[in-house]
Amino acid sequence: MPRTDFDPIAIRKEFPALDQTVNGKPLIYLDSAATSQKPRAVLDALDAYYERDNANVHRGIHELSRRATIAYEDARGRVGSWINAVEPSEIIWTRGTTEAINLVAMAWGLDNVGKGDEILLSVLEHHSNIIPWQLLAKRTGAKLRYIELDEQGRLILDDLDSLLSRRTKIVAISHVSNALGTINPVKRITEAAHAVGAIVVVDGAQGAVHTKVDVQDLGVDFYAFSGHKMCGPTGIGVLWGRRALLDAMSPYQGGGEMIHFVGREESTWASVPHKFEAGTPNIAGAIGMGAAVDFLSEIGMDAIAVHERDLMAYAIEKVGAIPGLTIYGPTSLDERSAVLSFSLGDAHPHDISTILDSDGIAVRAGHHCAQLVMKHFGVAATARASFYLYNTKDDVDRLVDGLEQVRTIFA
Amino acid sequence: MDTPQLSSLYQQLILEHYRNPRNKAELKEKTVEIHMANPVCGDEIRLQLRIEGDHIAEAKFVGQGCSISQAAISMMTTLLQGRKLDEADALAKRFTEMMHGDEDASKDKALGDLRALKGVSKFPVRIKCALLGFDALQEALKKDGAGETH
Structure with missing residues (x-):
């Protein structure tokens, strides 16, 4: 049951x-x-x-193993319901989004992609949704194609039909861009x-977090996401896939847990999802992700989305008003x-980050594992402030004060 | 809000080198070139040297990055012109000592303008920015020395 009121200051205390x-x-x-911080x-x-x-x-057979198994599988069920999976077995535990995408590239890709086939990506992607496909393309002789970006960092979909053909085997796209925050029209692309x-394989690392x-x-x-960006522990993530696809796929890694009979x-392989979970899994991580x-859910994803939208409107207004800031x-x-x-004048994002850090403000500076996006805008790096359910308008005000100090130093 | 540490990091001399880097150009007659990048943050430079016998006849660089990395390499190349190879190597070692907090090194006149970067030692995550140019220099000296004994 969602809580009745959304109070970021109370949430922050958790x-x-x-x-x-x-x-x-x-x-x-x-x-x-x-990465997000973790609640109590x-x-x-x-x-x-x-x-x-x-x-x-x-x-x-013993009691502790029974309890651990129940907690682990129970977490799978809750994560499944949370994204409206048909059944818990469609949830495969991985190390994170990156491993989930690599799993699809290898276990589905190697069996279904061949020479002359095409994989469609976008320039907006995080490296974790580019490199696995480059590796697959190298091994199979497939070709990579890219959806380009407009001047606001949105996908240019006017010519989507010309980018797609019977040769296209995979479309791999992010739900939300980590570098710019662009929300992609996944439904339209999927159709x-x-x-x-x-x-269609979706990198949901920044998607499931906010909506x-x-x-x-x-x-x-397929939809891939990570625990650590949504209040859960590091080292745990999820690949959701349609059961029929998962059933038909070869295993990803071999080992204990994923077998049925060994000769x-x-x-022969265990059934889904265990077929894809070789070795002792990250049991604590899965349980932690279930708790996340x-x-x-208790706070309510809709309430979080409303809060973040308010915060972004405020941030764009206040931060955007700083002279020289783009x-x-x-x-x-x-x-x-x-x-x-x-970016801010000729202050390099590293310098911005160091100056803000001296004020207790943590932002990211760099290419955000999205070098194609940086190239698109003709910059080597940007500074990035990202917000979550525990941030407030006061945080934005502090950021603005910190950026004023950057302007003073780089005057 | 400005802390003393922050003012010591962003001295005018550093910002001046950042905005007006010395020796930033392609060196046509280079004998050795080293590409050095910090993949974490995207800083990257190509250090180009013309080495004649036992000394660096000319040093230039191209690249981009933060104020610390770019100022450091601007200051470094200024000191390298005409410098003997073993002197250049000693300079790299001395600068590294200063980055690790060595007070004597930070007062060593041999480091020239580079002494302005002393404050970087108080910002551990930025030390690799300051060392980018010298890392390239040490690679260049190794490459030039390969197969010869100095």
Whole structure:
């Protein structure tokens, strides 16, 4: 049940790491697009598992193994319901979004992509949604094609039909850009991709974090996301896939847990999802991610989205008014998420970040693992402030003060 | 709000080198070129040297990056013109000592304008910015020395 009112100041108190000073100033954490902070509820779930239930899953007859298995599988079910999966077995635990995308590239790609086939990406992608496809293309002789960006960092979809053909086997696209915050029209792209028989793989690392994701409504075939960006632990993520596709796929890695019968030359595989979960999984991570889903559900994804939209409107107005400051990405709030990528005069983003850090303000500086995006805008790097449910308008005011100091130093 | 540490980091001399970098141009008669990048942040430079016998006849660079990396390499190339190879190597070592907080090194006149970068040692995550140019220099000296004994 969602809470009745949304109070970011009360929410902030549930995050122990946010209650500290950095360089003598109260911490203002504006780097949630890199990784979010963790609420007490998630930290407690990790402790409870290690302190009481720690045992390997699906292997033991004893009580602790039973408890660990229940907690682990229960988390799978909750994450599945949260994104409207048909059944829990469509949720495959991975190390994160990156491993989930690599899994599709190898386990689906190697069996279904051949010489002359095409994989359609966009210039907006994070390296984790480019490099796995480059590796697949090298091994299969497939060709990569790219959807280009307009001057606001939005996908140019006018010529989408000409980019797609019967040769297109995979369309891999991010739900939300980590570098600019652009929200992509995934449904529209999916309809066009399906019309030519391609599958659609979505990098949801920045998507599931901020909005309610309904994989049925999106209509996609695979959706990948990470625990650590949505209040969960590091080292755990999810690949959701359609059951029929997962059933038909070869395993990704071999080892314990993923087998049925093992012979000297040949073996048979466990059913989905275990077929894709070789070795002892990140049990605590999965349980922590389940707790993160509970936490976010209780607050309500819609309330989080409304809060972030308000915050972004305020940030764009206040930060955008600083002389010499350029904001990258879509101008319309309907098309952007809680990411503010910017540059300020001739101050390099590193210098901006160092000066802000001396004020206790954490922002990211660099290419954000999106070098194609940086090239598009003709910059080597940008500074990026990213917001989440625990940020407030006061945080934006502090950021503005910090940026004024950057202007003074680089006057 | 300006802290003493921050003012010592962003001295006017550093910002002046950042905005008006010395020796920033392609060197046509280069004998050695080293491409050095910091993939984490995107800073990158190509250091180009014309080495004649036992000394650096000319040093230039091209590239882009933050004020610290660009100022450091501007100052470094200024000091390298006509410098003997073993002197250049000693300079790199001395500068590295200063980055690791060595007070004596930070007062060493041999470092010239580079002494203005002393404050970087208080910002551990920025030290690699300051060292980018010298890392390239040391690679260049190694490459030039390969197969010979100095």
